[in-house]
Amino acid sequence: MADLAASVGADHVLPGDGADLSAYTVDQRRRYRGRAWAVVSPGGTDEVAAVLRLAHAQRVPVVPQGGNTSLVGGAVPDDSGRALLLSLRRLNRIRGVDADNRTLTAEAGVILQTAQQAAEAAGLLLPLSLAAEGSCTLGGNLASNAGGVQVLRYGNARELCLGLEVVTPAGEVWDGLRGLRKDNSGYDLRDLYIGSEGTLGVITAAVLRLHPRPRTVLTALASCAGLDDALALFERLQARSGGALTAFEVMNPQALALVAHHRPGDWPAGLGPAGAARGWTVLLELSDPREAGPAQARFEALLAEALGAIPGLGDLHPAQSLAQARAFWRLREAIPHAQAADGLNIKHDIALPVSRLPAFVAAADAAVRALCPGARPVTFGHVGDGNLHHNVMAPPGVAPADFLAANEAHVNRVVYDCVEAHGGTISAEHGIGQLKREALQRHQSPVALALMRRLKAALDPEGLMNPGRVL
Amino acid sequence: MADLAASVGADHVLPGDGADLSAYTVDQRRRYRGRAWAVVSPGGTDEVAAVLRLAHAQRVPVVPQGGNTSLVGGAVPDDSGRALLLSLRRLNRIRGVDADNRTLTAEAGVILQTAQQAAEAAGLLLPLSLAAEGSCTLGGNLASNAGGVQVLRYGNARELCLGLEVVTPAGEVWDGLRGLRKDNSGYDLRDLYIGSEGTLGVITAAVLRLHPRPRTVLTALASCAGLDDALALFERLQARSGGALTAFEVMNPQALALVAHHRPGDWPAGLGPAGAARGWTVLLELSDPREAGPAQARFEALLAEALGAIPGLGDLHPAQSLAQARAFWRLREAIPHAQAADGLNIKHDIALPVSRLPAFVAAADAAVRALCPGARPVTFGHVGDGNLHHNVMAPPGVAPADFLAANEAHVNRVVYDCVEAHGGTISAEHGIGQLKREALQRHQSPVALALMRRLKAALDPEGLMNPGRVL
Numbered sequence: 001m002a003d004l005a006a007s008v009g010a011d012h013v014l015p016g017d018g019a020d021l022s023a024y025t026v027d028q029r030r031r032y033r034g035r036a037w038a039v040v041s042p043g044g045t046d047e048v049a050a051v052l053r054l055a056h057a058q059r060v061p062v063v064p065q066g067g068n069t070s071l072v073g074g075a076v077p078d079d080s081g082r083a084l085l086l087s088l089r090r091l092n093r094i095r096g097v098d099a100d101n102r103t104l105t106a107e108a109g110v111i112l113q114t115a116q117q118a119a120e121a122a123g124l125l126l127p128l129s130l131a132a133e134g135s136c137t138l139g140g141n142l143a144s145n146a147g148g149v150q151v152l153r154y155g156n157a158r159e160l161c162l163g164l165e166v167v168t169p170a171g172e173v174w175d176g177l178r179g180l181r182k183d184n185s186g187y188d189l190r191d192l193y194i195g196s197e198g199t200l201g202v203i204t205a206a207v208l209r210l211h212p213r214p215r216t217v218l219t220a221l222a223s224c225a226g227l228d229d230a231l232a233l234f235e236r237l238q239a240r241s242g243g244a245l246t247a248f249e250v251m252n253p254q255a256l257a258l259v260a261h262h263r264p265g266d267w268p269a270g271l272g273p274a275g276a277a278r279g280w281t282v283l284l285e286l287s288d289p290r291e292a293g294p295a296q297a298r299f300e301a302l303l304a305e306a307l308g309a310i311p312g313l314g315d316l317h318p319a320q321s322l323a324q325a326r327a328f329w330r331l332r333e334a335i336p337h338a339q340a341a342d343g344l345n346i347k348h349d350i351a352l353p354v355s356r357l358p359a360f361v362a363a364a365d366a367a368v369r370a371l372c373p374g375a376r377p378v379t380f381g382h383v384g385d386g387n388l389h390h391n392v393m394a395p396p397g398v399a400p401a402d403f404l405a406a407n408e409a410h411v412n413r414v415v416y417d418c419v420e421a422h423g424g425t426i427s428a429e430h431g432i433g434q435l436k437r438e439a440l441q442r443h444q445s446p447v448a449l450a451l452m453r454r455l456k457a458a459l460d461p462e463g464l465m466n467p468g469r470v471l
Numbered sequence: 472m473a474d475l476a477a478s479v480g481a482d483h484v485l486p487g488d489g490a491d492l493s494a495y496t497v498d499q500r501r502r503y504r505g506r507a508w509a510v511v512s513p514g515g516t517d518e519v520a521a522v523l524r525l526a527h528a529q530r531v532p533v534v535p536q537g538g539n540t541s542l543v544g545g546a547v548p549d550d551s552g553r554a555l556l557l558s559l560r561r562l563n564r565i566r567g568v569d570a571d572n573r574t575l576t577a578e579a580g581v582i583l584q585t586a587q588q589a590a591e592a593a594g595l596l597l598p599l600s601l602a603a604e605g606s607c608t609l610g611g612n613l614a615s616n617a618g619g620v621q622v623l624r625y626g627n628a629r630e631l632c633l634g635l636e637v638v639t640p641a642g643e644v645w646d647g648l649r650g651l652r653k654d655n656s657g658y659d660l661r662d663l664y665i666g667s668e669g670t671l672g673v674i675t676a677a678v679l680r681l682h683p684r685p686r687t688v689l690t691a692l693a694s695c696a697g698l699d700d701a702l703a704l705f706e707r708l709q710a711r712s713g714g715a716l717t718a719f720e721v722m723n724p725q726a727l728a729l730v731a732h733h734r735p736g737d738w739p740a741g742l743g744p745a746g747a748a749r750g751w752t753v754l755l756e757l758s759d760p761r762e763a764g765p766a767q768a769r770f771e772a773l774l775a776e777a778l779g780a781i782p783g784l785g786d787l788h789p790a791q792s793l794a795q796a797r798a799f800w801r802l803r804e805a806i807p808h809a810q811a812a813d814g815l816n817i818k819h820d821i822a823l824p825v826s827r828l829p830a831f832v833a834a835a836d837a838a839v840r841a842l843c844p845g846a847r848p849v850t851f852g853h854v855g856d857g858n859l860h861h862n863v864m865a866p867p868g869v870a871p872a873d874f875l876a877a878n879e880a881h882v883n884r885v886v887y888d889c890v891e892a893h894g895g896t897i898s899a900e901h902g903i904g905q906l907k908r909e910a911l912q913r914h915q916s917p918v919a920l921a922l923m924r925r926l927k928a929a930l931d932p933e934g935l936m937n938p939g940r941v942l
């Protein structure tokens with residue numbers, strides 16, 4: 001404890017047996033309640049290295065944490081009370097923006113929204129965007145390879161990262177902070193650390209790729225008879241817009257019914273009676289480098305052509321103002337809140353080949369209904385990336401907690417078996433953490449798992465980094 | 472030998488002491504002349520695995536090879552005559568195109584151009600495009616993370632690959648052939664194998680990401696007083712076209728003078744006297760989803776605005792026909808041929824932050840001229856990605872071979888020191904192979920090299936895969 005205090009300053013070490021540490025030791029969904037030997041908050045890369053050298057010398061496990069917004073229990077310690085909780089929140093400097101290279105260099109503890117604002121101040125766009133952006137950190141985004149609503153156009157956190165600075169479990173610093181679009185100088189260390197959930201080392205800073213800001217953003221809601229109609233609209237707009245689609249989200253009727261019930265204030269005006277949707281609703285967004293006038297005209301022409309060409313396409317509502325566009329997005333963003341208000345449910349963050357989505361949804365819903373008659377799949381997500389949030393609610397009249405306790409493992413099993421049968425993944429954008437560790441063992445191939453174990457042993461031979469996560 | 476013949480068929484094993492194997496053992500630039508114990512050409516993934524199991528049991532080194540187009544000696548054996556040359560050329564099946572998922576699954580030995588054509592037949596675009604596309608293979612493209620002329624818009628081979636099938640050095644098959652845009656199910660094995668140049672395992676098949684085909688492609692040549700003017704044009708078009716630029720290439724006056732001298736037939740009509748360029752010439756290409764009429768009008772308006780805004784911008788020639796666009800590209804593609812006709816030169820495939828390019832070129836050219844008075848830097852390349860081919864020709868009157876023998880190591884040293892000082896990489900898109908192995912040791916950080924050695928030891932503990940490459 002004295003060595004830690006000497007490394008980072010006594011103010012930045014909280015002993016585990018002292019004050020309430022639940023802000024660090026309990027995850028945001030309150031499924032995992034751990035304990036820490038201490039919470040340490042270094043103020044820079046050199047201090048992170050010093051802490052890791054101490055932990056390494058004493059063989060103390062280390063759990064790195066950013067904004068503590070993991071949805072899979074990835075960033076809280078177990079309940080042994082042995083681990084050092086390493087908070088990266090004080091590494092919060094934007095080290096620089098290189099506008100001509102369209103890159104931003106920032107430390108791991110910078111809040112995503114702060115980084116977005118720094119890019120905007122330089123006239124550029126950091127397109128990583130997700131629900132937790134006001135509290136999650138860049139380090140956590142990269143450690144979990146975060147996705148979000150603009151992956152379709154700009155890629156995941158992985159594709160937005162050009163360079164990393166990482167501290168190894170032994171406390172060495174790898175300076176890979178290069179802002180290069182092409183670099184073939186040895187093995188790809190960067191992508192190995194991205195998505196490794198703090199189990200191989202600690203990301204302390206990154207060079208992120210920025211994009212030109214689109215002059216005009218166009219938004220619309222559309223209703224579709226079936227998911228295949230939504231996909232026909234997607235393929236058509238993707239081809240005819242030159243890949244200018246930035247978001248293509250779907251919501252099933254149950255998802256909208258939940259919003260209508262629990263969050264009626266989030267139902268957009270002019271959309272018809274709340275909760276009357278029978279098919280799938282699409283929220284789509286397209287970027288255009290031109291001014292609003294010609295951009296909107298072109299957008300509405302594209303939509304009108306689609307309406308003529310796709311029989312299963314119903315109403316189409318291009319937003320007529322920024323306020324209306326925001327209202328459309330509020331509907332989409334209200335779904336998780338409405339779900340939370342409704343009570344616990346069984347969540348699946350999955351991805352499939354886009355072409356397999358309709359068959360998957362039909363098969364998974366049938367399997368869930370056969371297992372739990374009356375259970376209601378709430379399905380929504382980033383369908384342009386093949387990514388669905390496929391959540392299962394208790395049948396009406398059944399207490400959600402009882403439903404979860406009795407059915408979660410079985411429902412996960414049938415849904416993940418369906419995912420595997422359709423060539424998908426059990427984790428699209430949330431990672432593995434603790435929640436999906438067993439499922440990974442079942443659904444990842446033995447050869448892949450053996451290779452991953454070798455990588456873990458090579459880079460963290462003592463097994464100190466975020467133990468019990470991923471593998 | 473009998474075991475090999477039993478695994479792949481006697482017709483597909485060529486003994487090293489038999490017929491002329493120089494098509495496999497000599498690289499295309501004829502800098503590396505090796506010998507093989509045998510050349511083995513398996514016909515499928517299972518046969519690759521069988522060969523690797525045999526090699527592993529006998530501790531025989533294995534050199535994987537596709538089209539043998541490496542520019543860094545990455546795919547030919549050393550001269551010990553101990554290695555098995557594993558040709559992947561018979562793994563040449565397109566396993567499928569999923570148009571609705573916009574993916575193509577193909578084996579490692581498929582020629583890049585064949586894969587491009589398969590995508591086109593499905594109405595889609597495989598945007599990986601490079602000079603060797605008529606003879607290089609997908610496996611080699613992925614093993615070296617190939618770049619090319621459309622990286623600006625579509626990324627390197629890495630960004631175009633969604634899934635891989637790999638045979639490990641011990642002959643196990645990892646089936647990671649997933650066609651997913653989001654997948655966070657454990658460590659990123661895919662990106663570790665991509666760019667590892669056959670030193671960690673053998674890529675046998677891949678799922679590639681396809682894109683919508685643009686309806687119209689627009690091309691122009693522009694002359695700029697300085698490289699900074701070319702970059703001003705780049706930034707402006709990038710922002711105002713919504714990222715629709717697919718290529719942005721520069722050529723310095725020496726590069727064009729070489730074409731004018733050695734390949735006068737490749738000089739485009741209507742461009743003024745051959746070789747008269749004093750500044751930098753830009754070749755740019757932009758994609759548009761609309762028909763030719765409005766797309767061309769918008770393109771010419773964008774260029775005219777740029778001409779008014781950037782004082783250092785001289786002539787602008789938007790191509791008026793597909794034939795003229797092809798002629799513009801022929802000028803660019805003629806540069807390497809003109810260089811070859813001129814004789815040997817000292818080649819550097821480097822990348823820098825785009826913002827540092829003008830300062831780098833000034834510093835590197837000055838350093839080269841100080842070292843070798845009269846030497847002529849021929850500089851061209853994919854400047855939108857920060858990637859330059861910076862080649863140094865002998866002073867007039869000095870025999871190229873003598874110049875190379877006397878100066879190559881020194882010139883490399885000063886150019887790579889300049890690259891490092893400006894935050895760049897010594898290998899942008901060609902890889903390390905044998906040619907740059909020593910330079911990598913000098914210019915990659917010791918921490919990075921130590922991490923890479925651990926990965927190599929973890930995945931190829933016997934050191935059998937493509938020994939002497941990369942590390």
